[in-house]
Amino acid sequence: MSQPELNRRLSTLDAAFLYLEKKEAPLHIGGTSVFDGEISFDEFVNHVEERLHIFPRYTQKVVPDPFNLSHPTWEFVQDFDIRNHIFKVDVKKPVKQKDLIELAGKLLSGVMDRNKPLWELYIVNGLEGGRSAMISKIHHCMVDGISGVDLMKVLFDISPKVSPAPPKPEAKPEEPKPDATRVFLDSLLGSMQEGMNRFMELQAGLLQLTQTFTNPQMIAALPHISGVLPAVSTPPPLLPFNRQCSGERRLAWSEYSFAEARSIRGVLNGSVNDVVLTVLSGAVSNYVESHGQSTEGRSVRFMVPVSLRQKEQRGALGNLISILPVEIPLDIKDPLARFKYVNQKTSVMKAAKLAEGLGMLGALVGIMPAPVQAAVGSIANLPVPPFNMVATNVPGPQVPLYLLGKKMIAQYPYVPIGYAIGMGCAIFSYDQKLTFGLSSDAQAMPDVEKFKEFLDASFEELRTKAGVEKIEPQVMGATASKQ
Numbered sequence: 001m002s003q004p005e006l007n008r009r010l011s012t013l014d015a016a017f018l019y020l021e022k023k024e025a026p027l028h029i030g031g032t033s034v035f036d037g038e039i040s041f042d043e044f045v046n047h048v049e050e051r052l053h054i055f056p057r058y059t060q061k062v063v064p065d066p067f068n069l070s071h072p073t074w075e076f077v078q079d080f081d082i083r084n085h086i087f088k089v090d091v092k093k094p095v096k097q098k099d100l101i102e103l104a105g106k107l108l109s110g111v112m113d114r115n116k117p118l119w120e121l122y123i124v125n126g127l128e129g130g131r132s133a134m135i136s137k138i139h140h141c142m143v144d145g146i147s148g149v150d151l152m153k154v155l156f157d158i159s160p161k162v163s164p165a166p167p168k169p170e171a172k173p174e175e176p177k178p179d180a181t182r183v184f185l186d187s188l189l190g191s192m193q194e195g196m197n198r199f200m201e202l203q204a205g206l207l208q209l210t211q212t213f214t215n216p217q218m219i220a221a222l223p224h225i226s227g228v229l230p231a232v233s234t235p236p237p238l239l240p241f242n243r244q245c246s247g248e249r250r251l252a253w254s255e256y257s258f259a260e261a262r263s264i265r266g267v268l269n270g271s272v273n274d275v276v277l278t279v280l281s282g283a284v285s286n287y288v289e290s291h292g293q294s295t296e297g298r299s300v301r302f303m304v305p306v307s308l309r310q311k312e313q314r315g316a317l318g319n320l321i322s323i324l325p326v327e328i329p330l331d332i333k334d335p336l337a338r339f340k341y342v343n344q345k346t347s348v349m350k351a352a353k354l355a356e357g358l359g360m361l362g363a364l365v366g367i368m369p370a371p372v373q374a375a376v377g378s379i380a381n382l383p384v385p386p387f388n389m390v391a392t393n394v395p396g397p398q399v400p401l402y403l404l405g406k407k408m409i410a411q412y413p414y415v416p417i418g419y420a421i422g423m424g425c426a427i428f429s430y431d432q433k434l435t436f437g438l439s440s441d442a443q444a445m446p447d448v449e450k451f452k453e454f455l456d457a458s459f460e461e462l463r464t465k466a467g468v469e470k471i472e473p474q475v476m477g478a479t480a481s482k483q
Contacts, residue, residue: 006057008073010141015071017140018062018114024245024441025418026111028118030137031428031437032104032253032414037406038125039132041088047404048121049082050165051154057142058085061117077117084116089135091126100127104135105251108414108439112139132406140416156401156408235384236301236327239284240291241422242385246443252452253412254436256459258398259471261434267466268336270343272434273393275462276427277302277346278339280391281328282458287451288330295330302326303387303421324349325387335462390415390424400431413437423448 010018021027052058060074089103103124112118118139125132157163178186261275268274284300304324326345332338392415401408413426414437422444426437436455440448 006074010062010071010073012071014141018072020419021111022418023111024247025416026109026247027141027416027418028108028112028137028139029143029416029426030108030135030414031426032100032412033134033136033403033408034100034127034410034412035132035134035403035406036409037130037132039123039134039404039406041086041123041125043404044123044134045082045086047162047165048086048155052082053168054154054166058117058119062114062141080117085119086121086123089122089124091124093126095124095127095133097128100124100133101251101253104412104414105249107135108137108251109247109249111247112137118142131409134403152396152401156403158397158399158401160402160405160407162402162405235386236388237298238384238420239288239298239300239388240293241287241440241445242388242420243422243444244420245418245422245441247418248442250440250442250446250448251412251414252438252440252448254438254452254455254459255410256434256436257471258429258432258434260463260468263468263471264463264466267468268339268343270339271346272429273304274339274343274346276393276434277304277326277328277342277391278335279455279458279462280425281330281338281342282335282461283451283454284389285330285333286454286458290450290454298330299327300330300388302328302389302391305390305392326391335458335465339462339466385420387421389421390417391427392425393427394429396428396430398429398432411435414439417441420444423451 017027056076057074059080060076062072063075064072095103107122112120119142120137122135122137123132124135127133261272264275265272280302281300285295288295288298302325304326306324324346326342326349328338328342328345332341394413396411408430410433411428411430412435413428415424415426417424417439418441423438423440426439428435428437438448438452438455440446440451445451
């Protein structure tokens with residue numbers, strides 16, 4: 001893999017994940033990987049260290065702009081020590097699944113130390129059945145879901161044979177430390193450049209929006225598009241888990257057959273993401289009723305991140321995402337009718353290029369001076385969240401991966417939450433399995449395990465209603481999945 005070009009200064013979107021972070025809302029992503037066999041801690045440390053030069057960002061930390069004129073910069077850490085980032089978790093008894101979930105919740109709680117590069121890996125040996133686990137924690141200002149999957153390709157292999165580490169490039173001579181005048185000009189120009197980049201994005205977005213809505217097919221679809229606008233302009237109705245957050249995380253994991261999900265998609269003529277949102281909204285409906293609340297006339301609004309990363313940008317770090325606000329009525333009890341509703345709504349949103357259009361709002365924010373953005377982020381405390389929950393779906397490889405010769409048998413993703421969004425769901429497809437990683441705030445939603453039960457029942461109900469039989473996983477060739 002060629003070494004990606006790295007921006008020295010954080011973009012507006014990357015910096016936003018720093019500005020908005022607080023104790024109640026830690027903004028790192030992560031996950032828990034389970035392996036068939038034990039991982040040697042020392043071998044793992046060497047394995048990562050030999051490949052770290054491919055992503056030099058992992059040896060850089062965030063440094064605030066000294067003149068507070070622009071966004072922070074990435075600066076290399078002097079005397080970088082990888083053992084400040086990779087840790088061994090000692091256990092005294094065999095670790096059961098519920099113990100691993102509890103441990104992952106504890107490790108994924110709390111804000112990361114900004115005095116060092118913003119990533120951590122934890123190796124846990126001693127799982128039942130001779131298995132082991134790796135719990136990863138990476139700040140969202142460094143990566144999004146897609147670039148996180150790209151990172152897996154560097155550490156993992158597609159066979160038990162460990163690939164040799166790529167050679168390190170020749171060391172470049174250290175540049176002299178710039179004087180105060182140079183630093184000031186760099187801050188000033190950095191702020192101007194970021195504002196200009198966002199202004200150009202805004203212009204491009206407006207042009208694209210004009211072209212979209214002058215399309216005859218889009219004009220005919222305008223009545224349908226008007227139905228999605230309230231999800232952009234009005235606050236959602238509060239659900240039982242939309243409460244003040246504490247920052248302490250509780251997790252729950254579910255696994256389904258990816259082949260079954262794709263069969264449901266095929267039978268009902270939709271997408272895997274439509275399956276995911278149908279199942280999730282069904283679980284939310286039952287969860288709301290279990291709390292003694294009516295679902296009549298109420299909806300759930302999902303924040304669905306959409307990657308804007310182009311093929312040539314794969315391998316680069318940072319965030320290239322927008323969002324889709326998908327609102328689904330909770331009183332649609334028939335899963336087939338709910339799927340049809342979801343499919344129609346997401347199809348209209350995609351046709352209208354709503355994600356790209358909403359990306360213009362981010363560009364508009366980016367035009368504001370960095371100090372203003374930082375000040376707004378530091379005092380942000382919305383009385384009503386803009387969404388009820390996060391639902392992010394990241395496609396992964398459909399062939400097994402190996403770490404130091406040990407097969408990864410499961411990957412449970414984690415998505416950050418906060419600001420009264422007390423629950424989120426990250427979905428990851430891997431080796432013919434579709435994994436749902438539920439993250440909840442212990443104060444806002446202490447009963448995430450109950451939601452998992454409703455989620456399992458919702459998937460089973462949709463599969464049965466769609467007439468899809470149970471499908472055993474089958475090993476496929478080394479091709480990426482298309483969702």
